[in-house]
Amino acid sequence: MRSLEEPGPRPAATPCGCVKPALETGNLLTEPIGYLESCFSAKNGTPRQPSICSHSRACLRIRKSIFNNPEHSLMGLEQFSHVWILFVFHKNGHLSCKAKVQPPRLNGAKTGVFSTRSPHRPNAIGLTLAKLEKVEGGALYLSGIDMIHGTPVLDIKPYIADYDSPQNLTEPLGDFNLQNNQHKPKTVSQSDGKTDSCYQQQLSRYDEPQPNSCTKGKPKCPEDRTSGENDMKHDDTVKVQQSPASHRERAADLGVESESGQSPSMAEEQSGSHHLEKSFSEEQADRRLRRGEKAVVPQGNSAEMPPEALPCPSRAAGAAHHSAVPAWVREAPVASLEVRFTPHAEMDLGRLSSGIGQASFKYFRSAEEARRAIEAVLSADPRSVYRRKLCQDRLFYFTVDIAHITCWFGDGFAEVLRIKAASEAVQMNDPEESLVSLGSVSSLHHVFKTA
Numbered sequence: 001m002r003s004l005e006e007p008g009p010r011p012a013a014t015p016c017g018c019v020k021p022a023l024e025t026g027n028l029l030t031e032p033i034g035y036l037e038s039c040f041s042a043k044n045g046t047p048r049q050p051s052i053c054s055h056s057r058a059c060l061r062i063r064k065s066i067f068n069n070p071e072h073s074l075m076g077l078e079q080f081s082h083v084w085i086l087f088v089f090h091k092n093g094h095l096s097c098k099a100k101v102q103p104p105r106l107n108g109a110k111t112g113v114f115s116t117r118s119p120h121r122p123n124a125i126g127l128t129l130a131k132l133e134k135v136e137g138g139a140l141y142l143s144g145i146d147m148i149h150g151t152p153v154l155d156i157k158p159y160i161a162d163y164d165s166p167q168n169l170t171e172p173l174g175d176f177n178l179q180n181n182q183h184k185p186k187t188v189s190q191s192d193g194k195t196d197s198c199y200q201q202q203l204s205r206y207d208e209p210q211p212n213s214c215t216k217g218k219p220k221c222p223e224d225r226t227s228g229e230n231d232m233k234h235d236d237t238v239k240v241q242q243s244p245a246s247h248r249e250r251a252a253d254l255g256v257e258s259e260s261g262q263s264p265s266m267a268e269e270q271s272g273s274h275h276l277e278k279s280f281s282e283e284q285a286d287r288r289l290r291r292g293e294k295a296v297v298p299q300g301n302s303a304e305m306p307p308e309a310l311p312c313p314s315r316a317a318g319a320a321h322h323s324a325v326p327a328w329v330r331e332a333p334v335a336s337l338e339v340r341f342t343p344h345a346e347m348d349l350g351r352l353s354s355g356i357g358q359a360s361f362k363y364f365r366s367a368e369e370a371r372r373a374i375e376a377v378l379s380a381d382p383r384s385v386y387r388r389k390l391c392q393d394r395l396f397y398f399t400v401d402i403a404h405i406t407c408w409f410g411d412g413f414a415e416v417l418r419i420k421a422a423s424e425a426v427q428m429n430d431p432e433e434s435l436v437s438l439g440s441v442s443s444l445h446h447v448f449k450t451a
């Protein structure tokens with residue numbers, strides 16, 4: 001353990017003049033237990049939630065400055081299949097956050113920051129449920145992650161379904177009526193006409209985290225229906241403090257130089273936000289119409305969120321009354337996309353995975369895994385609302401493992417045009433540079449096909 005003499009947060013003075021230790025006032029000076037080595041090098045293209053891409057892999061080594069024998073701290077963890085990772089959104093780029101944000105799934109409508117998974121929060125702390133592949137010495141190998149390379153990790157906790165999953169409560173507390181914030185006691189048998197035994201059966205089927213999958217068009221859970229960093233737009237700014245971090249030490253732990261952010265800046269993403277604002281009900285109606293479903297009359301014209309909450313359909317029906325999500329989480333306006341690869345991209349992928357004349361994959365175990373990861377990232381539409389709506393004719397770039405992917409988006413699909421070794425790809429320090437206008441998409445498509 002760290003020495004008690006190490007510098008810590010200064011005691012805070014209370015209004016009455018007495019001094020309270022920092023912990024008592026909630027002022028926690030954190031020290032990362034390690035820095036994540038991730039297959040995603042930049043925010044752009046990193047899945048918005050861990051459930052999106054099961055092949056996204058990472059390694060976390062516990063720092064010796066935290067524990068002399070890091071492996072001791074991981075003892076017993078190998079018996080768990082999943083772990084919670086608490087981390088810092090260290091590449092947020094700025095320290096401000098807003099009370100209301102526009103998550104991509106709301107396609108321009110606003111909701112309170114605490115009803116989202118926005119990276120821009122008063123304390124820039126992220127929470128990811130990752131699959132624990134193995135523990136080796138002082139290192140954890142993870143999959144199904146949504147964090148970028150270099151992410152400072154604050155803590156690891158085992159996922160325990162009995163504690164962490166509401167459907168595992170044996171004694172339901174009752175319904176929470178979100179409309180008027182009233183708690184209504186309700187018994188299991190009253191809930192939906194199901195018998196207790198049927199209910200229990202359903203619970204036992206769902207007491208483990210659902211396996212992640214990369215398939216297209218799967219029903220989404222709250223985890224993957226939420227916001228991406230690039231897409232949040234804010235108001236009611238709040239300034240937050242940042243703990244100082246030792247960059248040299250961090251780079252040493254990672255074995256790399258500190259990297260420069262490659263994803264679009266918030267300023268860029270925020271510009272034009274007024275055009276994007278649309279009420280949730282309008283978006284839903286649009287979407288239903290797009291799908292050819294019966295139109296629903298929009299209820300008002302506000303860009304604020306409706307208060308209704310619905311059970312998540314991907315959970316057991318009997319368990320649903322323990323856990324509710326708002327309709328927008330379920331009825332997201334963004335459909336999953338079909339993902340295509342041009343013959344050139346197929347060739348690139350083959351070349352890259354063979355490792356002939358260049359580096360081969362570090363995180364993926366095969367070309368097939370790389371392909372599935374790319375498909376998973378793209379089918380969830382990683383673009384910000386801004387890009388989706390106003391920059392449709394732009395190329396989109398992202399890097400996963402050693403693959404630098406260039407693609408474009410059409411109506412209902414994403415097409416991979418090129419896959420190059422990240423070392424070969426032009427480094428995009430200025431996100432604007434990555435927004436190459438296609439002009440005529442088809443002509444550029446032709447260029448890529450014949451290149």
Ligand SMILES: C[S@@+](CC[C@H](N)C(=O)[O-])C[C@H]1O[C@@H](n2cnc3c(N)ncnc32)[C@H](O)[C@@H]1O
Nearest residue numbers: 043046047048089090091117126127147148227
């Ligand atoms: C919407 S957040 C959700 C993270 C976590 N599952 C949660 O709910 O707190 C995931 C996005 O955060 C961004 N991100 C990941 N790691 C980051 C980091 N270290 N700093 C800043 N942004 C990061 C990526 O763009 C990713 O798509």
